[in-house]
Amino acid sequence: xxxxxxxxxxxxxxxxxxxxxxxxxxxxxxxxxxxxxxxxxxxxxxxxxxxxxxxxxxxxxxxxxxxxxxxxxxxxxxxxxxxxxxxxxxxxxxxxxxxxxxxxxxxxxxxxxxxxxxxxxxxxxxxxxxxxxxxxxxxxxxxxxxxxxxxxxxxxxxxxxxxxxxxxxxxxxxxxxxxxxxxxxxxxxxxxxxxxxxxxxxxxxxxxxxxxxxxxxxxxxxxxxxxxxxxxxxxxxxxxxxxxxxxxxxxxxxxxxxxxxxxxxxxxxxxxxxxxxxxxxxxxxxxxxxxxxxxxxxxxxxxxxxxxxxxxxxxxxxxxxxxxxxxxxxxxxxxxxxxxxxxxxxxxxxxxxxxxxxxxxxxxxxxxxxxxxxxxxxxxxxxxxxxxxxxxxxxxxxxx
Amino acid sequence: xxxxxxxxxxxxxxxxxxxxxxxxxxxxxxxxxxxxxxxxxxxxxxxxxxxxxxxxxxxxxxxxxxxxxxxxxxxxxxxxxxxxxxxxxxxxxxxxxxxxxxxxxxxxxxxxxxxxxxxxxxxxxxxxxxxxxxxxxxxxxxxxxxxxxxxxxxxxxxxxxxxxxxxxxxxxxxxxxxxxxxxxxxxxxxxxxxxxxxxxxxxxxxxxxxxxxxxxxxxxxxxxxxxxxxxxxxxxxxxxxxxxxxxxxxxxxxxxxxxxxxxxxxxxxxxxxxxxxxxxxxxxxxxxxxxxxxxxxxxxxxxxxxxxxxxxxxxxxxxxxxxxxxxxxxxxxxxxxxxxxxxxxxxxxxxxxxxxxxxxxxxxxxxxxxxxxxxxxxxxxxxxxxxxxxxxxxxxxxxxxxxxxxxxxxxxxxxxxxxxxxxxxxxxxxxxxxxxxxxxxxxxxx
Numbered sequence: 001x002x003x004x005x006x007x008x009x010x011x012x013x014x015x016x017x018x019x020x021x022x023x024x025x026x027x028x029x030x031x032x033x034x035x036x037x038x039x040x041x042x043x044x045x046x047x048x049x050x051x052x053x054x055x056x057x058x059x060x061x062x063x064x065x066x067x068x069x070x071x072x073x074x075x076x077x078x079x080x081x082x083x084x085x086x087x088x089x090x091x092x093x094x095x096x097x098x099x100x101x102x103x104x105x106x107x108x109x110x111x112x113x114x115x116x117x118x119x120x121x122x123x124x125x126x127x128x129x130x131x132x133x134x135x136x137x138x139x140x141x142x143x144x145x146x147x148x149x150x151x152x153x154x155x156x157x158x159x160x161x162x163x164x165x166x167x168x169x170x171x172x173x174x175x176x177x178x179x180x181x182x183x184x185x186x187x188x189x190x191x192x193x194x195x196x197x198x199x200x201x202x203x204x205x206x207x208x209x210x211x212x213x214x215x216x217x218x219x220x221x222x223x224x225x226x227x228x229x230x231x232x233x234x235x236x237x238x239x240x241x242x243x244x245x246x247x248x249x250x251x252x253x254x255x256x257x258x259x260x261x262x263x264x265x266x267x268x269x270x271x272x273x274x275x276x277x278x279x280x281x282x283x284x285x286x287x288x289x290x291x292x293x294x295x296x297x298x299x300x301x302x303x304x305x306x307x308x309x310x311x312x313x314x315x316x317x318x319x320x321x322x323x324x325x326x327x328x329x330x331x332x333x334x335x336x337x338x339x340x341x342x343x344x345x346x347x348x349x350x351x352x353x354x355x356x357x358x359x360x361x362x363x364x365x366x367x368x369x370x371x372x373x374x375x376x377x378x379x380x381x382x383x384x385x386x387x388x389x390x391x392x393x394x395x396x397x398x399x400x
Numbered sequence: 401x402x403x404x405x406x407x408x409x410x411x412x413x414x415x416x417x418x419x420x421x422x423x424x425x426x427x428x429x430x431x432x433x434x435x436x437x438x439x440x441x442x443x444x445x446x447x448x449x450x451x452x453x454x455x456x457x458x459x460x461x462x463x464x465x466x467x468x469x470x471x472x473x474x475x476x477x478x479x480x481x482x483x484x485x486x487x488x489x490x491x492x493x494x495x496x497x498x499x500x501x502x503x504x505x506x507x508x509x510x511x512x513x514x515x516x517x518x519x520x521x522x523x524x525x526x527x528x529x530x531x532x533x534x535x536x537x538x539x540x541x542x543x544x545x546x547x548x549x550x551x552x553x554x555x556x557x558x559x560x561x562x563x564x565x566x567x568x569x570x571x572x573x574x575x576x577x578x579x580x581x582x583x584x585x586x587x588x589x590x591x592x593x594x595x596x597x598x599x600x601x602x603x604x605x606x607x608x609x610x611x612x613x614x615x616x617x618x619x620x621x622x623x624x625x626x627x628x629x630x631x632x633x634x635x636x637x638x639x640x641x642x643x644x645x646x647x648x649x650x651x652x653x654x655x656x657x658x659x660x661x662x663x664x665x666x667x668x669x670x671x672x673x674x675x676x677x678x679x680x681x682x683x684x685x686x687x688x689x690x691x692x693x694x695x696x697x698x699x700x701x702x703x704x705x706x707x708x709x710x711x712x713x714x715x716x717x718x719x720x721x722x723x724x725x726x727x728x729x730x731x732x733x734x735x736x737x738x739x740x741x742x743x744x745x746x747x748x749x750x751x752x753x754x755x756x757x758x759x760x761x762x763x764x765x766x767x768x769x770x771x772x773x774x775x776x777x778x779x780x781x782x783x784x785x786x787x788x789x790x791x792x793x794x795x796x797x798x799x800x801x802x803x804x805x806x807x808x809x810x811x812x813x814x815x816x817x818x819x820x821x822x823x824x825x826x827x828x829x830x831x832x833x834x835x836x837x838x839x840x841x842x843x844x845x846x
Contacts, residue, residue, distance in 0.1 A: 098626070125626060131656055136615045136649030140657075143619025146604060147554060147633075149626065151619065167646075170609045171616070177812045179597050179605035180588035186815055216813050240815040269818070317818045 060198070060250070061386045062290035066257035067227045073260035082252040084226035084259045085114040085191070088233040089152065091263035093122045096150050098187075099237075101127045103137055103154030111156060112193055112252050138164035138190060142172050145185035145242070152237060155192040158246055159203040164190075165211070172242040173217030186240035191233070194222065194246035195287050196338055196384055201377035207286075207339035207370075209315045212244055213348060219243040219268055220315040224289040225255045231266030232313060239268060248286040271319035273326065277308035280397055281326040283335045283349060285312045288385070292336060295390040302391075305398055315345055323349060324356045331362040332397045336385050341369035363400035366393045476683035479730055481700035482709060485759055487767025489705075496705050496712075500774050506547065506704055507769060508783065510539040510762050513563045515787045516572065517735070519795055520579055520593075524739040528799065529579045531593045535562055537702070537734035540761025541666055543567050544707030545727075548715055549634060554620050555603045556613040556635040559594055560666065564636070568601040572790060576798030583845050588812070589804040610641040614650030614663070618724075621659035625722055632719050634662040634711075639728075640671020642685045651692040654724035661724040662714045663694075666701065668733035673746040689726035701731030702761040734760075805845040806832075 069076055079087060092099050101115060107129045109116035119127035130137050134155055141153035155161045161168070168190070176184035196205045212220045219241050223229035229247065236243035274289065275296055282292045289311045296307035308326050312318060327333045333353055335346035346367040353365060368385040376383055453462055482494050489495045498506075517534040524532040535542065542563025549555075555564055562575070573584060578596050581589035587597060587605065597605025604613070604620075617635035624631040641647060642665055654661045665685040669676055682688065689696025695717070699706045707729055714725035732755035736743045743752070769775035810825045811817060817825075832839050 098623070100622075100626070128657070131649075131652045133645075133649045133652065135646055136618075136653045139612060139615025139646055139649060140619035140622070140653050143556075143616030143621075144623040145619070146616065147620035147623035147627075149623035151623075163645075166609060167612060167615070171607065171612050174607070175605075176815065178587065178591050178595070178607060180586050180590065181812045182586055182597050182599040183605050184815070219814075317814070317820055320820070 060254065061381070061384055062287055063294060064225070064251065064255045064290055065293060066255075067225055069258040070227055070260055070264075073264040074262045076258035076260050078256060079226050079230075079259040080251075080253050080256045081223075081226045081229050081247065082112055082114045084230040085233060085247060086116060086118065087259060087261065088230040088237070088263075089115065089118055090121070091234065092150065092152070092237050093118060093126060095263065098148060099126065099150035099152065100144060101152045101154070102130050102140070104132050104156045105129060106154050110154065112249060114154075114191075114247075114252075134160055134163040135167055138167040138172065141188045141190065142167060142175065142185045142242075145188040146175070146183055148187070150187045150237060151185075151189070153188065153190045155190060157204055157206075157249075158192040158194040158208050159206040161190075161192055161208060161244075168212070168218065168242075168244070169215045173215050175217075175242075177217060184240070185242050188242040189233075189236045189239075189245055190243070191245045191247060193249035193252070195248040195250060196375065196380065197250045198380065199377065200375070202374045205338075205375040205380075207246075207337065209246060209285075209337075210339055210343055210345045210348075213316045213318075213345050215316075217242070218316065220246070221268060221313065222246045222248070222286045222315060223313065224248070224286060224311050225251065226257050226259045228266060228272075228311075228313065230259055231264050232268070234263055235265040235268050238265060243268075246286070250287055266313075269314045269317050269319055271313055271322040272311045273308060273322065274311055275307070275309040277306040277330065279306045279330055280332040280334060280394055281308045281310060281323070281330045282390075282394075283310045283312055283323055283333065283346075284337060285315065286338075288336050288338060291385070291387050292334075292390060294387045295394060298387065298391050299394045303395060303398060305394060307394070312349075318349070320352055320356070324353055327353050327357045328360045331360050333361070334366040334368060334390065334393050334397060336368040336390055336393075338370050338384060340372045341367055342372050344369050363397045366397055368393045471682055471687075473681070473683045477686045477696070477698045477728075479698050479700050480706050480710060481703045482705035483703055483764065483768055485764060485767075487764050487769075487771060489768075494705075494709065496709055498705075498708075500772075502547070503765070503769060503774065506543050507762070507765050507775070508787070509563065509566050510543050510704070510765065511783065512572075512787045512791070513539055513542070513566045514762060515784070516562075516566075516575060516791050519788075519791050520576075521735075521739065523795065524593075529593050531739055532579065533559055533594050533738045534735035535560055537732050537755055537760065538666055538668060539563050540704040540765070541664070541701045541707055541729045541731055544704040545634065545636075545662075545664055545711040545729075548708050548711035550631070550715070552602060552629075552631050553715070554617075554624065554631065554633045556617040556620070556633065557603070557606055558610065558613070558637045558641055558666075559606050559608070560638065561636045562594065562596065565596055565598060565601060565603050568598075568603065570596070570598055570601055570603070572794035573797065574598070576794045577801070580798045580801065581803060582798055582801035583804050584798070584801060585804065588808045590808075611637055611644035611646040611650075613637070614641075614644075614646050615653055616650075617661055617663075618650045618654040618657065618659050621654060621661035621724075622657055625658070625660055630719050632660045632662060632715050634664055634715075636664045636666060638671060639665055639667040639669075639676060639685055640674065640679055642688075643671075643679055651688070651694060651724070651726070655693045658722045659724055660718040660722050662711065662718055663689075663724060663726045664711070665726070665728045666731060667728050668701075668731045670733050670737070670743075670747070672737045672741060673743075675747075684728055684730075686726060686728035694724050694726050696726040696728070698728045698730060701729030702755075702759055702764055704761055704765050731761075732759075802845045803843050 105111055106115045107119050137153050141151040144151040172185050195207050209220050221232050221236055223232045233245055236245045284292045296309050299305040299307050335349050337344055337346055350365040368390045483489050520532045521534050523529050542561050546564040546567035577584035579593040595606040617633050621633035686696045686698040697710050699710045710727050718725050734756050810821045
């Protein structure tokens, strides 16, 4: 799978690391590295450079609003999402001597910098590269967990998790059940970058959570920002069930907020009501929360509509109660996700809410999702369920 | 280029912040760019006669003529054996010198497994259990390897390794309980027959998907290595399963990550109906080991001492050196693949008979024992009777037991019972209570 991209990334990273000032802080090093890499490529490619003036990058399709600074978990530091992942992994390796982190290119810090510094701090037997083979990575992680270690596996992109589908669905998810609880791989966590990134095209943009939502035995968790990311990831690692933790890669650098430096957990299978409202319930997860937050503001300003915004956070097993309670109050529901609509997780939420809240519903449940196509390259702005598509759906919900 | 751009942009999510710093880097950038672009034109002169390859991917010499490496399949990796078909030790220095008690134990475990196989096979034919897979012809691979392990060594199996459990003392009652899926089954009646597992005996529960256990065994061996408690892991699989991608993954991971692991391949000539010449074209499975940088050996799987010796040495070195070993045990699947298969549809009775009558692990060990006067016709008759009685007792007991409580359908999906599953369990009971005459409630524990 995708050797050219991986090779490019690894080469780029090696190249960049050499060029970077060795004592500079992590954040600065990375910013410098990126620019160097980007510009180098542009200059090496004359066709590209002539187009840069006329073809500006599309602006991000969302605006990140930092969460309020958490006060209950001690001192905080400004972190972006990838740094909050590192912080969670750091806390885990420090407190659990059996914990190991492995995957493709994690040793030098990972292609998204999530494991920077961990190998130096905890040793190469605890943070190590594997051969390039996803089914091997997950199988290996299951085995380590069965033998009692805390196994934190990385799949480089969620798009490349499918070679490990058999190990996840037939093995990890069913280990405890089929053995009558003699054996389990509850200490396994699989992390993977997830979601659209502006130009990731077919294999660097996917949101595969619905494939896994149909699989009893695993948990699937997706954070919306650095604070949730660290707390939910630490919950996944501590949870005694195999977990898949999807990290919205577009937020790795874009989302910055104050994150507690010590370990803390945010409960799984619990949705969070981010903003209370009375007219429409909006449900999403990951980056799409930030799209819907803006939609809620637009609805308030332009339509005088009060939206209740819910971050589902855990896809499986999901928090039916919080969502149904909200819909019982508002009477209207819009669910939005980047993944294709048919068979997407919104279908599950929609049919459950319809069963539970039939008498409260005042309009058909709306799903604003990706289209039923592969994730395209140049057409991404038209593909994603952006704020205008969601806003229009709110308008229709209200006027039904 | 599209990919390159996309990656560049992924690295550059905070793009405007980044671009401001570019000026500072310009000088270095031009240098590096010049290096990349002009490198090919600026090669320094050198003396090619002393040249050695510098490629990071392999350590090798240059050669100046075109020559493809030929696979050696005509005379393959030799088959190690200790005793001949008449049970005679061929090379005394290879005799493991096991005591009479040990050898009798080997023999009794192999024959007890054989007796259990016959009874459970018949019981499936009578519809008393739903499915069964025998171990005919492969008893020697199980007992010989199991005996060479430490009881703490974790075992990952495929499904035709019941002898390993038998050797470790898994009670007949529990074999039967699993096949009958009764209340005594440690697996709570959830899996098909012969999917055994035992935490106490360090035998990881069997699952049907082939080869999935192979990379898992590598992970478990890695964890064992970090624990530093001198434990090894053994992983069994058939030659058919070795074609799965997971086998490739497990071999490669265990070598690069230096895992104390023994891969034990039972090459019995068939994967259901598929003969080995449709499974692979190389020199079996053993020949793949060196390709992964793995110490490898091929043994006579019908020679329990050869299996024992190879496993013993592989285990010793795997733990001492933290590296994987591959043992390919050549054998023959005498029985049908399973009770759902009639093997006469794809192979001759003569072929089967040769292995059953002339080269069988049980008869070979019996010859060895008889020659030492450790075993007589009388011993054989009385052990047959006794073992049959033990199996039948366990069989009848298992048959009479209730099936597990239906609540156990819902537990252990997760460690905790999720609210969703609690609701579904309650809904099932409401339904079953209302329609109880349509459900076999009497057969289940209350």
